[in-house]
Amino acid sequence: MASPEIILAAAEAGHIVTAAAGTHVGTHGATHHEAPGLLDIIRNNLPALQVLVPLTLAPLITLLNNRNLSWLLAMVGTSVSLLIAVVLTTQVLDGSVISYALGNWAPPLGIELRVDAANALVLLIVAAIGTCAAIYARPSVDKELGMTEQPLFYTAFLLCFSGLLGVTITGDAFNLFVFLEISSLSTYALVAMGAKQDRRALNAAYNYLILGTVGATFYVIGLGLAYMMTGTLNMADLAQRLPDLMGSGTLWVAFGFITIGLATKLAMFPLHFWLPNAYTYAPSVVTGFLAATATKVAVYALIRFIFTVFGADFAVEAQLFGKVLLPLGLIGIIAGSLVAIWQVNAKRILAFSSVAQIGYMLVGLGLMSLTGLTATMLHMFNHALMKGALFFALGAVMWKLGGVTLDKMRGAGKLMPWTMAAFVGGGLSLVGVPTTVGFISKWYLLNAAFEREWYWLIAILLITSLMAAVYMWRVFEVAYLRPAPEGVQKGEAPLLLLIPTWALVLANFWFGLNATTTVNLAETAARGLLGLTGGAN
Amino acid sequence: MISMSFDLAIALSLIIPVVGTILIGMSGDRPNQRETVTLLTAISLFAVTLWLLPQVAAGARPEVSFFEVLPGMPLKFVIEPLGMLFATIASGLWIVNSIYAIGYMRNTGEVNHTRFFMCFPISIGAALGMAYAGNLFTLFIFYEVLTLSTYPLVAHRETEEAKKGARIYLGVLLTTSIGLLLPAIIATYMLTGTTDFTAGGILADHVSPTTATILLALFMFGIGKAALMPFHKWLPSAMVAPTPVSSVLHAVAVVKAGVFSVLKIGIYIFGIDYLADADLTFWLQAVSAFTLVTASIIALTKDNLKARLAYSTISQLAYVVFGLSLATAAGFMGGSLQIAMHAVGKITLFYFAGAIYVAHHKTEVSQLNGLGRKMPLSFIAYTIGALSIIGLPPFGGAWPKFVLMEGAVDAGQPLLIAVLIISSLLNIAYLLPITVRGFFLKPDGEDTPAPFSWDGVKEAPFMVLAPLCFTAFLCFVMFFAVDAVEGLIAPILN
Amino acid sequence: MSDNHNHTQDDQELGWFERVENHRLLILLTVLICVGFGAADFFYHKHPHFSAEEIPAFYGLFGFAAFFFVVLAGAQLRKLIMRPEDYYDDQEEAQDAE
Amino acid sequence: MLSELNPGLILILGAVLVPLLRGPVRKIYMLLLPVFGVMHLLNTPHGTYGDYEMMGMVLETYRLDQLSFVFGLIFHIAAFLGILYALHLKDTASDTMQHVAALIYAGAGVGAVFAGDLMTLFIFWELTAIASVFLIWARGTDIAYKTGIRYLIVQVGSGVLLLAGLVMHKAETGSIAFDHFGVTTMADFTAGTFLIFFAFGIKCAFPFLHNWLQDAYPQATPTGTVILSAFTTKLAVYSLARGYAGLDILIPIGATMTAFPVFFAVIENDLRRVLAYSLNNQLGFMVVGVGVGSALALNGTAAHAFSHILYKALLFMGMGAVLHRVGTTKATELGGLYKSMPWTTVFTIIGAMSISAFPFFSGFISKSLILAALAQEHMWLAWTVLLFASAGVLEHSGIKIPYFSFFAHDSGKRPKEAPWNMLAAMGIAAALCIGIGVWPEYLYAILPHAMDYEPYTPGHIITQMQLLMFAVLAFVVLVRTGLYPPEIPSVNLDTDWLYRRLAPSMLKEMGKAVTHLSGGIWGLIREWVDNIRALAARHHGPSGTMGRSIAVGNMVLWVMIGLAVILLLYL
Structure with missing residues (x-):
């Protein structure tokens, strides 16, 4: 089914974990139990609970309007989601697919929640980072936000969180839009909360809002066109009907709108201009959370549309890979890395680095191969870990030193050794040093490039890795090899900041040393997306 | 049972340094505790190595895969003789170096002791990881760990000069390893489906000679730690570091790790026969010979002692690459011996450089006139180390030259012997003036040399002097102990 | 031996070997010995390996000629290779300065 | 065991103790060392002793026969005379070093004479070079320092040539025995035997290889020259007599x-x-x-x-x-x-x-x-x-x-x-x-x-x-x-002119040229790098097009351009 241009090199039939087509675990609650117990009910409704738990907790927080309780609830919401995401992931690791009809309305009419390896991976990212962010939020918002704003913050946070989960888990294209808006709108609010620290946050949030809305609108326009052609909004359904319409101009336009819409959301170069400021001026915890999740979810959505909805053949036909994703990805990598080198604010350095990192994901797509797609999926996960760790570490620095410009960070390594050590850990991962997840991503990207025999691409990938070393090292040097300004006392950030930060840092190393799990997950996801398992279609 | 203990030994080799680092970090500002932990770590690590050594020498090849980093890409360790040799040198000299470092740091007013001592175990652990690596992938991982863990040591003094030097150090090593070595490893993997070190090599049936040549170039230059020209600049740059660091770089771990990798890749990835049959190494002979001679000539022009020694190291390391490029068993053996002999010799020279700095704050060769009267033992030790480096009997350094010459003859390239001879003579010209100045020339500003008296002697503190004398003595012992090294390596050449 | 007159020294300090009359004595002695050994050539039985050895006083003549030649040739050689005493110094110091 | 000891080692090992002794004891001790050596020599029947296996070679460390006996004996006598002659030296560091160097040097000379194989010969051969140079350096002048370095380079050069010859000879014949090489005319030379011959020739001061001798010996200390004159060259003569x-x-x-x-x-x-x-x-x-x-x-x-x-x-x-x-x-x-x-x-x-x-x-x-x-x-x-x-x-x-x-x-x-x-x-x-x-x-x-x-x-x-x-x-x-x-106070040119004058000045010129050239190349590269850097900084620096924050209208414009391009591409 895949285009001959797509390399499926490693696909020996024996290796594929074939689940029976249409293994619908949990659909309609059909189990062997006579009367399902509570546990079974929960188990059977996991996909729905994934989103619903945080979504319902969000308004509750506003209602209670209590600082301590709201934090507690946010913790509960995120950690329960994480638990669910882990369980769901284990269920799809073998390549099977979970389809869940919301409210027992059968798709395509009802809204379908659909979990396969690809979005399980993303769910895991969002839930895990969300949990870390929730823990982290407590001291961070204490410092950066006013007391009264805090319940609002946690509400917005949980909304955003559930929105992102929703985007990821849904099998319905319009439902995706809804969740996208839920997450986006709350994100704008979250970014704007940075205004207490720096008024420029308002401007950044505003720009983000405009661009985000443009993106979402484009998406919905494209979707509308597709709906016009097919009469369905269910992704699986769309996927079945669209191939018959190949060649239709309307469909091209729909595809174009959707691509650009999502590309704006995921900050593809040159549609990334909203990102640096949003990341820089948002509250620390928000930056960390968004950087690690939001763009990844958008990338996921794009992948979902390309591979599942429109189909790889269509995208190949549309020259999306070769003429759009690959070149723009590359330019994004180079430009993002270069800009990062000259930045003087650590957050901005990381923000531009994110632009570059998204470039890597797009290049992985542009390679049009199983390995390439695996690399992209893998990098989504890995990049979430590293950027999460880095931004959280910066947040801790911010907490103590009141800013993360290079000037303020002088001597930070000696003032707060544990925090900066975490930052170094994340930074090394970003550079792609072996034993970290960054290396694993790069390994797969390079492997994919080798398969293609695109040696120039290898060179670019390697050179930009070194550029990452350059911009990270500027921070390291300032933090460790410059004397701290007079009068600043030595002291660490609170434990609640350090624990999630270090959890992510250790995850960077854990999954860098023992990447089999993530690689398997990513590869299963890639196989699923390319239709190499029996599960997805 | 046996395999259990092998697993444990290998695991311990990696865990002990980590534990040591953590404990040192926890020692904070308690110097005695910190130093005790350092020494204990060093000793226990060496004990583990010594437990392994006789068994490997007897033919055991302990193998263990802890887990798969990537599917099909395990973190794999196989102890074979070459790695065992490197591990023994690294962990053995580390004990000496720890003592020296303690003495040095106590007496020079350096700061940040804790960070300083924390980085050592990590780098030694990384060196052992490389030594025992069972595949390229594992080797690469520890290679990078070694680079990064030594960076803080190079930048230790935190001056502008130190930062610049460290930047070059890191820049060159990272650029070469990521830019050249990593693609080479990936290419090897893609072409052969494995990166395991295999006797006889893995490439022979999978690649064309052209590809193999490109790969060889990527590997040889990619291992920037081997300091083959033009990627040698990091070594002199790293000279800004305190002397114990220099000795780690030059003798214990870093450059040794580089040339060790060169040899290991040469024999286990390419295979000597393949290198020879496919005639891949002609250019490498040229490059290493060029490095060998040019670095010596540059060394002649350096007045700063450590800079001179740095170029000397570049030249000496090229011997190892040169040995590989001969693509003969003897050449390989010569390279292996050179790793061992140079380690002992060069560490002596660096200890000397540190000793004169600690005792008299001298750094330049031209400042050494008459200093030998004040530091007779140091200068004698230096002279012994220098003679070993030059390659004169009865010091260990003589053997590698002899065996390398045999290698050149076996390779049908007897003219290459000239390179070795020229280099030896150049070594005399840049190493021995220090001895003469120290003992025989009169100090600046004095008309006649003050008569020697024991009151005038001011040697470096005991903890600095003792390691210096010990390694000098080792140079001598190694001349007679060469058979042990040879016997260890020989099985992999059959 | 003749140039020691140029020296400004008291006669009392002149040693045996510096007195002109003793020079004469020594020269005479030398000549006498030469004549003696030259004459001796005729009074013993030779076992020549080479025909030249049969020449009367061959060794003496050869020695005289050889000595003369060595000294005169040496004097000529001087023109070619003699340099001031500090010839190598400046060069080597220049090298040190680098 | 002790009877198998090469007599040279008596002097060499004996030398180690010299720094520990003082005054008359030291003097007597030093004079006794060669005496012991001779006694040991006279008590050993002709034959080979002290076989030592190393690196797959069997070293014959002590071979006593007619030829080696003569040289060994006179070397001992020379050592004795040399020590006696130097006995007035004090216990100072420099003088002690002279004693030690002289003893080791003499011992190495003796050891080399009794070497039964080329490897042992090589070891002692180099040892004579190392030990002897200290007798020159001990003069303590700047000239002696430089002369010593030159001398050592030549001597060690001879040694490494010997080693190279040994290696090739070993490859040719499989033997490292130090016997007659069977070379009686030029045509008989192999690469190995020629290199060995050449190495001997350097120490023997063959024409054009001779000048180290006139360069170095006059620069040594008064006592050093006496010792120097005895061993190195005669060792070479012995080696020639043995091998050629x-x-x-x-x-x-x-x-x-x-x-x-x-x-x-x-x-x-x-x-x-x-x-x-x-x-x-x-x-x-x-x-x-x-x-x-x-x-x-x-x-x-x-x-x-x-x-x-x-x-x-x-x-x-x-x-x-x-x-x-x-x-x-x-x-x-x-x-x-x-x-x-x-x-x-x-x-x-x-x-x-x-x-x-x-x-x-x-x-x-x-x-x-x-x-x-x-x-x-x-x-x-x-x-x-x-x-x-x-x-x-x-x-x-x-x-x-x-x-x-x-x-x-x-x-x-x-x-x-x-x-x-x-x-x-x-x-x-x-x-x-x-x-x-x-x-x-x-x-x-x-x-x-x-x-x-x-x-x-x-x-x-x-x-x-x-x-x-x-x-x-x-x-x-x-x-x-x-x-x-x-x-006339003067120096006379000899072949040392080649390496004291010609070679340094040529090297200097070459060095200048190389420095100039590499400086130029590096300068060019640096210029390029700087240019590229500046270019990148212009566009990607904080105020460059890529790095600065842009107005939201422009952002949307980019989205529009993106859409236009992609639609153009598709339609």
């Missing part, structure tokens, strides 16, 4: 060596350098002897080496005493010393007469063996050259040395007589010179080959006296007529 006896090319080489130094010696101002040239000339005789290769000739070589070591040491001792007392050995600054240094004068004259081969002095009974061997083989050209050189020897060593230092024009210097230990050493050496000359049969008895030769026939004595006395006559004539070239 009968090699025809050695005859012209040796003949050249006898002849050309005499011209340099005539005009040399530094009397110790005169002796160095003379040493070169004497080596020529030995080399010719090796080249002839007959039993008589080889005996001649061994005997000449034996007597030469003694009288050359004696001459260097004489000059060393002068240097020690006066501070210089330049002919232009000496003269008339016989008045205050009578004993030194007498001993030096005995040495001069020995080297000139006056009958009843040691040179006579050894040199005549070589000349006789040549005559036996009817090699008239070589014979003539050697005869000529004999007259030359008389000029520079027989007359010039004693004449210019002790007589000639009175310099007005009245130094003290040499210390007792120097006089003792000189006295013993002088006695040996005369003793050997008068009773040659004892020396003849220990020579490697049996022979039947009577030195004291009327013919021998008469012809030799003719040669010498007519030459003296020529000297008288030359001086009286003013033809004798005056002494």
Whole structure:
């Protein structure tokens, strides 16, 4: 089914974990139990609970309007989601697919929640980072936000969180839009909360809002066109009907709108201009959370549309890979890395680095191969870990030193050794040093490039890795090899900041040393997306 | 049972340094505790190595895969003789170096002791990881760990000069390893489906000679730690570091790790026969010979002692690459011996450089006139180390030259012997003036040399002097102990 | 031996070997010995390996000629290779300065 | 075990203890070391001992036979004399180092002579180089420092060539035995045997490879030169005799060596350098002897080496005493010393007469063996050259040395007589010179080959006296007529010019060129890099198009452009 241009090199039939087509675990609650117990009910409704738990907790927080309780609830919401995401992931690791009809309305009419390896991976990212962010939020918002704003913050946070989960888990294209808006709108609010620290946050949030809305609108326009052609909004359904319409101009336009819409959301170069400021001026915890999740979810959505909805053949036909994703990805990598080198604010350095990192994901797509797609999926996960760790570490620095410009960070390594050590850990991962997840991503990207025999691409990938070393090292040097300004006392950030930060840092190393799990997950996801398992279609 | 203990030994080799680092970090500002932990770590690590050594020498090849980093890409360790040799040198000299470092740091007013001592175990652990690596992938991982863990040591003094030097150090090593070595490893993997070190090599049936040549170039230059020209600049740059660091770089771990990798890749990835049959190494002979001679000539022009020694190291390391490029068993053996002999010799020279700095704050060769009267033992030790480096009997350094010459003859390239001879003579010209100045020339500003008296002697503190004398003595012992090294390596050449 | 007159020294300090009359004595002695050994050539039985050895006083003549030649040739050689005493110094110091 | 010990090791290991001893104990101890060595030597029956396996080779560390015995014996005697001569040195560091170096050097020389294989030879060979250079450096002058480095480079160069030859010889034959290499004509050379030959040639100061000798020996300390003169070159002669006896090319080489130094010696101002040239000339005789290769000739070589070591040491001792007392050995600054240094004068004259081969002095009974061997083989050209050189020897060593230092024009210097230990050493050496000359049969008895030769026939004595006395006559004539070239403070160019003048200046020019070139290239590269950097910084710096924050309208514009492009692409 895949285009001959797509390399499926490693696909020996024996290796594929074939689940029976249409293994619908949990659909309609059909189990062997006579009367399902509570546990079974929960188990059977996991996909729905994934989103619903945080979504319902969000308004509750506003209602209670209590600082301590709201934090507690946010913790509960995120950690329960994480638990669910882990369980769901284990269920799809073998390549099977979970389809869940919301409210027992059968798709395509009802809204379908659909979990396969690809979005399980993303769910895991969002839930895990969300949990870390929730823990982290407590001291961070204490410092950066006013007391009264805090319940609002946690509400917005949980909304955003559930929105992102929703985007990821849904099998319905319009439902995706809804969740996208839920997450986006709350994100704008979250970014704007940075205004207490720096008024420029308002401007950044505003720009983000405009661009985000443009993106979402484009998406919905494209979707509308597709709906016009097919009469369905269910992704699986769309996927079945669209191939018959190949060649239709309307469909091209729909595809174009959707691509650009999502590309704006995921900050593809040159549609990334909203990102640096949003990341820089948002509250620390928000930056960390968004950087690690939001763009990844958008990338996921794009992948979902390309591979599942429109189909790889269509995208190949549309020259999306070769003429759009690959070149723009590359330019994004180079430009993002270069800009990062000259930045003087650590957050901005990381923000531009994110632009570059998204470039890597797009290049992985542009390679049009199983390995390439695996690399992209893998990098989504890995990049979430590293950027999460880095931004959280910066947040801790911010907490103590009141800013993360290079000037303020002088001597930070000696003032707060544990925090900066975490930052170094994340930074090394970003550079792609072996034993970290960054290396694993790069390994797969390079492997994919080798398969293609695109040696120039290898060179670019390697050179930009070194550029990452350059911009990270500027921070390291300032933090460790410059004397701290007079009068600043030595002291660490609170434990609640350090624990999630270090959890992510250790995850960077854990999954860098023992990447089999993530690689398997990513590869299963890639196989699923390319239709190499029996599960997805 | 046996395999259990092998697993444990290998695991311990990696865990002990980590534990040591953590404990040192926890020692904070308690110097005695910190130093005790350092020494204990060093000793226990060496004990583990010594437990392994006789068994490997007897033919055991302990193998263990802890887990798969990537599917099909395990973190794999196989102890074979070459790695065992490197591990023994690294962990053995580390004990000496720890003592020296303690003495040095106590007496020079350096700061940040804790960070300083924390980085050592990590780098030694990384060196052992490389030594025992069972595949390229594992080797690469520890290679990078070694680079990064030594960076803080190079930048230790935190001056502008130190930062610049460290930047070059890191820049060159990272650029070469990521830019050249990593693609080479990936290419090897893609072409052969494995990166395991295999006797006889893995490439022979999978690649064309052209590809193999490109790969060889990527590997040889990619291992920037081997300091083959033009990627040698990091070594002199790293000279800004305190002397114990220099000795780690030059003798214990870093450059040794580089040339060790060169040899290991040469024999286990390419295979000597393949290198020879496919005639891949002609250019490498040229490059290493060029490095060998040019670095010596540059060394002649350096007045700063450590800079001179740095170029000397570049030249000496090229011997190892040169040995590989001969693509003969003897050449390989010569390279292996050179790793061992140079380690002992060069560490002596660096200890000397540190000793004169600690005792008299001298750094330049031209400042050494008459200093030998004040530091007779140091200068004698230096002279012994220098003679070993030059390659004169009865010091260990003589053997590698002899065996390398045999290698050149076996390779049908007897003219290459000239390179070795020229280099030896150049070594005399840049190493021995220090001895003469120290003992025989009169100090600046004095008309006649003050008569020697024991009151005038001011040697470096005991903890600095003792390691210096010990390694000098080792140079001598190694001349007679060469058979042990040879016997260890020989099985992999059959 | 003749140039020691140029020296400004008291006669009392002149040693045996510096007195002109003793020079004469020594020269005479030398000549006498030469004549003696030259004459001796005729009074013993030779076992020549080479025909030249049969020449009367061959060794003496050869020695005289050889000595003369060595000294005169040496004097000529001087023109070619003699340099001031500090010839190598400046060069080597220049090298040190680098 | 101890009986298998190479006697050289007694001296070498013994040297290690010297720094620990003080005063008279040290003196006695040092003098006893060579005595022990000789006793050990005399108590060992001929044979090979001390096999030691290493790197897959069996080293024969102690081989005693006729040839090695002669050299071993005289080396011990030389060591004893050298130590005695240096006994006045103090316990200071520098002097202690001289003692240690001298002992190790002598030991290494002895060790090398008894080496049964090439590897052992190589080890001791290099050890002689290392140890001996300290005798030069100990002079403590800047010149000595540089000379020492040059000397060491040449010596070690010889060693590594030997090693290279060893390696190739091993590859060719599989053997590292140090026996006759079977090379009798140039055509027989293999790469390995040629390299070994070349290595020997350097130490033996073959023409064009000779200049290290004249460069270095005069720069050593007074006592150091005495030691130096004994071992290195004679070790080379021994090695040639062992490995290349009968090699025809050695005859012209040796003949050249006898002849050309005499011209340099005539005009040399530094009397110790005169002796160095003379040493070169004497080596020529030995080399010719090796080249002839007959039993008589080889005996001649061994005997000449034996007597030469003694009288050359004696001459260097004489000059060393002068240097020690006066501070210089330049002919232009000496003269008339016989008045205050009578004993030194007498001993030096005995040495001069020995080297000139006056009958009843040691040179006579050894040199005549070589000349006789040549005559036996009817090699008239070589014979003539050697005869000529004999007259030359008389000029520079027989007359010039004693004449210019002790007589000639009175310099007005009245130094003290040499210390007792120097006089003792000189006295013993002088006695040996005369003793050997008068009773040659004892020396003849220990020579490697049996022979039947009577030195004291009327013919021998008469012809030799003719040669010498007519030459003296020529000297008288030359001086009286003013033809004798005056002494001038100067240096004379020799092959050292190549590496002291030509090579450095060429290297310097090359260095300049390379620096210039590489500087240019690096500059260019740096310029490019800077340009690229600047370009990147312009567009990607904080205020560059890529790096700065842009207005939201522009952002949306980009989205529109993106859409337009993508639609264009699709439609």
